[in-house]
Amino acid sequence: MSPRGSALAVLSAGVVAAAAIVAGTLFGGALGARSSAAEPTEDRADSAVARRDARKSASARNGSALPTVASINLCTDQLVLHVADPSQIVTLSWLSADPDESTLAEAAARYPLNYGSAEEILRFDPDVVIAGSYTNAFTRTLLRSLGYTIVDVEPAHSLDDIETHVRQVAGAIGRIERGEELVREMRARIARHRQRLDSSPVATVVVRPGGFTVEAPSLGHELMTLAGLRNLPAERGLDRWGSLSVETLLHNPPELLVFTAYRAGDPSLANAVLAHPALERIAARTVTADVPAAMWSCGLPNSLDAVALLERAADRARSAREHGSNRTVLAESPR
Amino acid sequence: MSGATSGTASLGGTARRLDVSPYVLLVPLLFAACALSLWIGRTSTGPMLGLGDAAIAGPVLLEIRLPRTLLALLVGGTLGLSGAALQGLLRNPLAEPGLLGASSGAALGAVLVFYFGLAAADSLVLPLGGVAGSVAALGLLYGLAGRRADLVTIVLAGIAINAFAAALTSLALNFAPSPYAALEILFWMLGSLADRSIVHVLLALPLMLPGWLLIGAAARGLDALTLGEDTAASLGFPPARTQWLVIGGTALSVGAAVAVTGVIGFVGLVVPHMLRPWVGHHPRKLLVPCFLAGAALTLFADIAIRVMPPGPELKLGVVTALIGAPFFLQLILRHGREGDA
Amino acid sequence: MTLRLERVAVRYGRRIAVAETTLELAAGQLVGLVGPNGAGKSSLLKAAAGLVPHAGSISWRSVPLARMGRLERARTIAYLPQSAGAHWPITAAELVALGRMPHLAFAERPGPRDAAAVAWALERCAATSLADRRVDRLSGGERARVLLARALAVETPVLLVDEPIQSLDPRHQLNIMRVLRDSAERGTLVVAVLHDVALAARYCTRIVLLADGRIVGDGAPESVLSPDALARWYGVEPYVARHLGEPVVLPWRQID
Numbered sequence: 046m047s048p049r050g051s052a053l054a055v056l057s058a059g060v061v062a063a064a065a066i067v068a069g070t071l072f073g074g075a076l077g078a079r080s081s082a083a084e085p086t087e088d089r090a091d092s093a094v095a096r097r098d099a100r101k102s103a104s105a106r107n108g109s110a111l112p113t114v115a116s117i118n119l120c121t122d123q124l125v126l127h128v129a130d131p132s133q134i135v136t137l138s139w140l141s142a143d144p145d146e147s148t149l150a151e152a153a154a155r156y157p158l159n160y161g162s163a164e165e166i167l168r169f170d171p172d173v174v175i176a177g178s179y180t181n182a183f184t185r186t187l188l189r190s191l192g193y194t195i196v197d198v199e200p201a202h203s204l205d206d207i208e209t210h211v212r213q214v215a216g217a218i219g220r221i222e223r224g225e226e227l228v229r230e231m232r233a234r235i236a237r238h239r240q241r242l243d244s245s246p247v248a249t250v251v252v253r254p255g256g257f258t259v260e261a262p263s264l265g266h267e268l269m270t271l272a273g274l275r276n277l278p279a280e281r282g283l284d285r286w287g288s289l290s291v292e293t294l295l296h297n298p299p300e301l302l303v304f305t306a307y308r309a310g311d312p313s314l315a316n317a318v319l320a321h322p323a324l325e326r327i328a329a330r331t332v333t334a335d336v337p338a339a340m341w342s343c344g345l346p347n348s349l350d351a352v353a354l355l356e357r358a359a360d361r362a363r364s365a366r367e368h369g370s371n372r373t374v375l376a377e378s379p380r
Numbered sequence: 381m382s383g384a385t386s387g388t389a390s391l392g393g394t395a396r397r398l399d400v401s402p403y404v405l406l407v408p409l410l411f412a413a414c415a416l417s418l419w420i421g422r423t424s425t426g427p428m429l430g431l432g433d434a435a436i437a438g439p440v441l442l443e444i445r446l447p448r449t450l451l452a453l454l455v456g457g458t459l460g461l462s463g464a465a466l467q468g469l470l471r472n473p474l475a476e477p478g479l480l481g482a483s484s485g486a487a488l489g490a491v492l493v494f495y496f497g498l499a500a501a502d503s504l505v506l507p508l509g510g511v512a513g514s515v516a517a518l519g520l521l522y523g524l525a526g527r528r529a530d531l532v533t534i535v536l537a538g539i540a541i542n543a544f545a546a547a548l549t550s551l552a553l554n555f556a557p558s559p560y561a562a563l564e565i566l567f568w569m570l571g572s573l574a575d576r577s578i579v580h581v582l583l584a585l586p587l588m589l590p591g592w593l594l595i596g597a598a599a600r601g602l603d604a605l606t607l608g609e610d611t612a613a614s615l616g617f618p619p620a621r622t623q624w625l626v627i628g629g630t631a632l633s634v635g636a637a638v639a640v641t642g643v644i645g646f647v648g649l650v651v652p653h654m655l656r657p658w659v660g661h662h663p664r665k666l667l668v669p670c671f672l673a674g675a676a677l678t679l680f681a682d683i684a685i686r687v688m689p690p691g692p693e694l695k696l697g698v699v700t701a702l703i704g705a706p707f708f709l710q711l712i713l714r715h716g717r718e719g720d721a
Numbered sequence: 722m723t724l725r726l727e728r729v730a731v732r733y734g735r736r737i738a739v740a741e742t743t744l745e746l747a748a749g750q751l752v753g754l755v756g757p758n759g760a761g762k763s764s765l766l767k768a769a770a771g772l773v774p775h776a777g778s779i780s781w782r783s784v785p786l787a788r789m790g791r792l793e794r795a796r797t798i799a800y801l802p803q804s805a806g807a808h809w810p811i812t813a814a815e816l817v818a819l820g821r822m823p824h825l826a827f828a829e830r831p832g833p834r835d836a837a838a839v840a841w842a843l844e845r846c847a848a849t850s851l852a853d854r855r856v857d858r859l860s861g862g863e864r865a866r867v868l869l870a871r872a873l874a875v876e877t878p879v880l881l882v883d884e885p886i887q888s889l890d891p892r893h894q895l896n897i898m899r900v901l902r903d904s905a906e907r908g909t910l911v912v913a914v915l916h917d918v919a920l921a922a923r924y925c926t927r928i929v930l931l932a933d934g935r936i937v938g939d940g941a942p943e944s945v946l947s948p949d950a951l952a953r954w955y956g957v958e959p960y961v962a963r964h965l966g967e968p969v970v971l972p973w974r975q976i977d
Contacts, residue, residue, distance in 0.1 A: 136424070139692070159424045160692045163575045164444050167436050168423055179560035182506065183575040190577055191439050200558060471808040604822055606809055607871070610802040614770050615875070616795030616823045661809035 111219045112172035117161045120343035121175040121198050123149050124214045127346055135171045145308050148339050163187045173217050201344020204267050227346050234349050238271045247362040249274040250299040254307050254315035258289040264344050272355035291323050301362040302331045307338035332365050334358035402659050406672040413679035417449040420686050427687040447578045452682045453675045455637040460674020462630040463648025465595045468602035468663025469626045476649035477634040481517040481541030486638035488545040489513020494565045495552045507583050510639020517541050518631035571642040571697025573682050584636040591633025598625035602663035644697045646704025647674050722748040722782050729777035731764045738764040740934040751905035753925035754914045760931040762914045763883055770800040770881050795823035799877040803884045805868045807856045813867040814852040817842055820874030842874035846900055862893035882913045898924040922946050922970040943968050
C-alpha cells in the first residue's frame with residue numbers, strides 16, 4: 046500500500062472509531078436511561094402531563110397548591126428529592142438517575158428526566174426551576190427571559206452551606222417546614238458525631254481520581270473533621286491547588302488512606318492514578334477506606350452518611366495505631 | 381473560430397458541470413433548512429416535530445427556535461464567507477477562518493470571562509469577552525506583522541497567536557475555580573447553538589455585518605490576486621489593501637461568531653471546496669455562494685443534532701468535524717487520482 | 722506622449738539598486754532594458770510600475786503617477802511580472818478577462834467592450850485556440866502567450882514586461898518578441914527587461930543599458946550594444962553582423 050493509501054486508511058479508521066464512540070455513548074446512554082427507569086419514556090412524559098393536569102384541577106378545587114418544581118442540576122436534583130413533596134416534582138436531570146452520580150438514583154428514576162435544555166423545561170412548564178450556579182448559563186438566561194423563576198444554588202463548601210441551601214430550596218418551593226425539619230435532623234446528627242470526637246484525630250489523606258485531595262476549607266474537609274480525622278495535606282499545606290503528588294504522599298504517610306472512586310469500572314487516566322504502584326504499596330501498609338464519590342460530591346443532608354463511613358474507618362485506624370502497626374485490616378467498602 | 385465565441389461567453393467564468401447558477405439550488409436549500417430548523421425541536425424523549433402545545437408554541441418558536449435558526453444562519457454564513465475569502469487571499473486550499481487567530485482569541489476571551497467567574501452571573505458577558513479577545517488577537521497580529529507585511533509573515537504571526545491563545549486557554553483551564561467551571565469551558569469550546577437567545581443574535585450582528593462588508597470590499601482584489609501579488613498591484617488592487625480588508629473582516633465577523641457559539645470548525649474549510657467544482661475558482665464568485673452554503677451546512681448539522689436519540693445534546697463542533705473530515709478525505713483521494721492521471 | 726522618470730532611485734535597505742536616474746521614454750517604442758545580473762533592471766521596471774517605493778517622480782503625459790488613483794494608474798500602465806502564473810485552474814479566457822478589471826466598477830459586469838478586448842488580446846498573441854483550455858494544463862509557451870494577452874487586454878498606453886521570454890523555446894521567443902514589437906508599432910510604449918542580447922538588439926527600437934544601478938548606454942541597439950560596451954559591461958566578445966537587414970549581436974566568447 047502506498048504511503049498515502051496507508052495514511053488515508055489510518056485516518057478513515059480514526060473517523061470511523063470516533064463515530065462509533067459517539068454512537069456507542071449515545072445509544073449506551075439511552076439504553077442506560079431506559080434500564081434504570083421503571084417505565085418506558087413515553088409513559089413518563091404522559092404521566093407528567095397527567096400529574097400536571099391533576100395538580101391544576103386540584104389547586105382549582107383547593108385554592109392552594111404547592112408550586113411544581115423542575116431541577117436541571119445533579120446536586121439540586123437531590124436537594125429537591127429531599128425537600129419536595131413527590132407531587133411537586135415535575136422533572137429532574139438525567140444524571141440524578143445514574144447510581145454512579147447520585148445517592149438517590151432509585152428515587153430519581155421514578156420521575157421524568159430532562160437533559161437541561163430550555164425547550165424541554167418549557168414543555169414541563171414548572172412553577173419553579175432549581176439550577177446550580179454553574180449550570181449552563183445560556184439555558185438559565187433563556188429560561189429567565191421566558192419568564193421562569195430560577196433559583197441558583199451555589200456549590201456547597203461547608204456544612205453551614207448545606208443548611209443554607211436546604212432552606213433556600215425549601216423556601217422556593219413552599220416547603221419551609223420540611224426544610225426546617227431536615228435542618229433539625231442534620232444538626233442532631235452533627236451533634237451526635239461531635240460528641241464522639243476524641244482528642245486523637247487520625248491523620249488522613251483522601252485520594253481522589255486525578256490525584257486530587259480534599260482542600261481546606263471545603264465541605265469534604267468539614268466532613269472529615271466531624272468524623273475525627275485530620276486532613277493531613279491541608280494541615281501541612283502539601284497540596285498544590287487541590288492536587289497531591291504520590292511522592293508527597295510517600296514523604297507524609299498517613300494513618301488512614303481514603304479512596305474516592307468514581308466510576309471505578311470505567312477506564313480513565315484519572316482512575317489510573319489510583320492504581321499507581323507506589324500508591325498501592327502505601328495502601329498495602331495503611332488502613333484504607335472507600336467512599337463513593339456520589340456521597341460527598343454534592344452538599345446534601347445525606348452527605349453525613351459519609352461521616353459515618355469515615356468514623357468507622359477512623360476507629361480501625363486508631364486500633365491499628367494502638368497495636369503499634371498500621372497494616373491493612375480488611376478495607377471496608379460500603380457496597 | 382469557436383474559441384473566440386466561447387471566449388466571449390466565458391468572460392465571467394464558465395459554469396462547470398451544471399450550466400446553472402448555484403443560487404438556483406442554494407437559496408431553496410437554505411429556505412428548506414430554515415424551515416426544518418424552525419419545525420424540529422428536541423425534548424426529553426427525543427426529536428419533536430412541530431411546535432407542540434399551543435399554549436407554549438409562541439415562546440418555543442420565537443424565543444427558542446428562531447434565535448437558534450438565525451444564529452446558525454449567521455454563524456454558518458460567516459464561516460463559509462471568511463473561509464472562501466481566506467482561501468482566495470492565501471491562494472491555499474487549506475486556509476480557514478481559524479488561521480489568523482480570530483477563533484482562538486475569541487475562545488480565550490470567553491474562557492477568561494468564565495475563569496474570573498463573570499459568566500455565571502449573566503451569559504451576555506461571555507460573548508463580550510469573546511469579541512474583546514478576537515479584537516485583541518487582531519491587534520496583536522497587526523502589531524506583530526506590521527502594515528506592510530507580506531503573506532508569509534501574516535500567516536506566521538497567526539500561528540504564533542493561535543499557539544499563544546491555546547497556551548493561555550490551557551493555563552486558565554488548569555486553574556479553573558472548580559471542576560464544574562472547567563467542564564463548562566470545555567463544553568463551550570466544542571461549539572454549540574443550544575439555548576442561545578435573540579440577545580445573542582443582536583450582540584453578534586453589529587460586528588458581523590461590518591465584517592462581511594469588509595470582506596465584500598476585498599472581493600475584486602481577491603480575483604486580482606489570482607495572478608500573483610505584483611500583477612494584482614498593477615491592476616490597481618494592492619495586495620496589502622486586500623489583505624487587511626480580509627483579515628479585518630474575518631476577525632470581526634468570525635470573532636463575533638465564536639464569541640457566541642464557541643469554536644465550530646470545518647465549515648469554513650470545507651464549503652469553498654464543495655462549491656468550487658460548480659461555481660468555478662474565481663474567489664469573488666465564491667463569496668456569496670459560500671455564505672449561503674455555510675449557513676445551510678451549519679443549519680443541517682444543527683438539525684441533525686436535534687434528531688438524535690434522547691440524551692444530552694451533541695456539540696455542534698463535533699458534528700461539523702464528523703462531516704468535514706470525511707469530505708476532506710475524499711477530496712484528497714480525488715485530487716490524488718487527478719494528479720496521477 | 723512620454724513616460725518621464727525624474728531622478729528615480731530605488732533602495733532596498735542600505736543597498737542601492739538603482740541610482741538617481743532620469744529617463745524619457747516616448748510612446749511607440751519597444752525599449753529594451755538590458756544589463757548584466759544585478760544591474761537594477763527589474764527594480765527600475767518595478768518602480769515604474771509602482772510596485773516598489775522609490776525616490777523621485779514618474780509621470781505620464783506630465784501627470785505624476787502618484788497623483789493618479791490606483792485604477793487610473795492601472796489603466797495607464799500594465800505590468801507583466803517575471804514568473805507570472807495563475808493560482809487557480811481557470812481557463813485562458815478567464816485569465817485574460819482579469820486584465821479588464823481596472824475598467825470595471827465595483828459590481829459592474831463585463832460588457833461587449835470587454836469581451837472584444839479579450840478576444841483581440843488573444844488574437845494578437847495567437848492564443849485564441851487556447852481560450853477554453855485550463856491554464857495549468859498549458860505548456861510553457863502557451864501560458865506565456867496567454868499571460869501576455871492578459872497584459873494586452875488592459876489596453877494601456879504603457880506596457881512593462883519583465884523577462885517575458887525566459888525558459889521559452891526559440892519559436893515562442895520569436896513569437897513574443899514579434900507581439901511586443903507590433904504593440905509598439907501600434908503606439909504603445911513597451912518597456913521590456915531582457916536578458917537575451919541578441920533578441921534585444923534585433924527587436925528593440927531603443928536600448929537602455931544598465932550596470933550597477935546606473936545607465937551606461939542609451940540609444941539605438943547597434944550603438945549601445947557595441948563590442949566595446951559588451952566587453953566592458955558583460956565581459957563577453959560578440960559576433961556582430963547583419964542578416965536580412967537586421968542586426969545580429971551574438972555573445973560569442975568570454976573575456977578573461
